[in-house]
Amino acid sequence: MTRVVLAPDSFKGTITAADAVDALAAGWRSVDPSAVIVPRPMADGGEGTVAAFEASVPGARRMPVTVDGPAGMPVTTSWLLLPASDDAPQGTAVIDMASTSGIEMLDRLRPWDADSRGFGQAIAAALDHGVSRVVLGIGSSASTDGGTGMLRALGARFLDSSGTETAPGARGLADIVTVDLSGLRRASDVIVLTDVTNPLTGPRGAAAVFGPQKGLTDPADQHRVDAALGQMAHLLGVDAATPGAGAAGGVGGALVAWGAQLVPGAIEVARLIGLAEAVASADVVVTGEGAYDGQSGDGKVPSYVASLAADASARALLVAGRIDDGADTDLFTGTLSLTQIAGSAASALADPARWLREAGAQLARG
Structure with missing residues (x-):
């Protein structure tokens, strides 16, 4: 039985972190219904x-x-x-x-x-x-x-x-x-x-x-x-x-x-919602945000969540609206871009919940 912690930030301006968690969970369960899903939507002080x-x-x-x-x-x-x-x-x-x-x-x-x-x-x-x-x-x-x-x-x-x-x-x-x-x-x-x-x-x-x-x-x-x-x-x-x-x-x-x-x-949001404790017993940790770019590795939600996953020897997976070509994704064992899944940025932005469900399903298959 796979234990999956879902801890994305909001996809700014398109979907809240909590709704992103729900969509990812629905997609994952469609492939792996026995998985234990632990929702931990994240934030860094901004929207959501x-x-x-x-x-x-x-x-x-x-x-x-x-x-x-x-x-x-x-x-x-x-x-x-x-x-x-x-x-x-x-x-x-x-x-x-x-x-x-x-x-x-x-x-x-x-x-x-x-x-x-x-x-x-x-x-x-x-x-x-x-x-x-x-x-x-x-x-x-x-x-x-x-x-x-x-x-x-x-x-x-x-x-x-x-x-x-x-x-x-x-x-x-x-x-x-x-x-x-x-x-x-x-x-x-x-x-x-x-x-x-x-x-x-x-x-x-x-x-x-x-x-x-x-x-x-x-x-x-x-x-x-x-x-x-x-x-x-x-x-x-x-x-x-x-x-x-x-x-x-x-x-x-x-x-x-x-x-x-x-x-x-x-870091403080993670502490207050008990994220480290949830990740400690996880097999997989999924995080993400709207745009993963060169600044995302500097104290943003995905990089910090990935560091917790590494400490717990759990697999860290990234889902983002888009992932810049120059962004460092070495912290993650797998990445998915909603823009690529949807075929265009416009499609991904128009219905992020749909493509997050698809991303959850693809990650579960992987």
């Missing part, structure tokens, strides 16, 4: 983080909340409550930026006005519930507001030279001359999941690297926002060079100022 915990932690419960989305309109979303544990007797809240202040929530990019307020409002709701620990996934953000929206929702004030609240989003960053943290709510145990190590400012900073993805395409505008982020870091007492401070348009730096701990997302 809450869903990954929900699928892997028994007793996890969605907690509905209405927040101000990145388009400035109310949106109904949820955070996840994990059951009480010895180190979190009042439970753990898991909140992701993708579902509260995420770029996928926008019909059009808002480089100057999108902000992270909704993320902070969801955090505040979890604190109101009385949780012992807060786990935050900060991938897929819509803004470059330096986390000012999030901190505002938690009680901070950002003031201009006349003592007036500055505009939200990147638009108001350059006007900030005073930061008032006297009303800021605090939490004692906050873990931040991120898959990037970019500093807040400079050529690898939030504005230069991630700003264009959010519509901040003019180099002069990037320079302006970069300078404003540096000034805000000074006011918050944060070292702008801190690895990960530039994540989520500077939300990483704001969370450092709040007292949070930034950790590699894939």
Whole structure:
């Protein structure tokens, strides 16, 4: 009887990790119905983080909340409550930026006005519930507001030279001359999941690297926002060079100022969902993501899952929407590309669940 652990990341923008697991499992069982399938959908702090915990932690419960989305309109979303544990007797809240202040929530990019307020409002709701620990996934953000929206929702004030609240989003960053943290709510145990190590400012900073993805395409505008982020870091007492401070348009730096701990997302998610324990008794471990390329071997979900499989002497198999020709796949004993199976990228993107089922069947036959 084959024991198979399924631990893919989401296939960004097309299918969640949990749904990818279901499709792979259906395909595998169609060939090997006696297999023991162990679902462990993964995430690295971006899209699908809450869903990954929900699928892997028994007793996890969605907690509905209405927040101000990145388009400035109310949106109904949820955070996840994990059951009480010895180190979190009042439970753990898991909140992701993708579902509260995420770029996928926008019909059009808002480089100057999108902000992270909704993320902070969801955090505040979890604190109101009385949780012992807060786990935050900060991938897929819509803004470059330096986390000012999030901190505002938690009680901070950002003031201009006349003592007036500055505009939200990147638009108001350059006007900030005073930061008032006297009303800021605090939490004692906050873990931040991120898959990037970019500093807040400079050529690898939030504005230069991630700003264009959010519509901040003019180099002069990037320079302006970069300078404003540096000034805000000074006011918050944060070292702008801190690895990960530039994540989520500077939300990483704001969370450092709040007292949070930034950790590699894939590693921490794996720890919290007990992935190593599941892999320890596995014969086969299947992982994957939307695009496996040259960056995928650097702390991303597939490479980390493969390292756990190697430690357990289990076979590691990779399924990806596409696999770049130059990507290093030496960590895996087998690989499959949905683009190749489907015959084209368009077909794979149109119905990823169908092709993941086919991939599961092909892996089982192999």
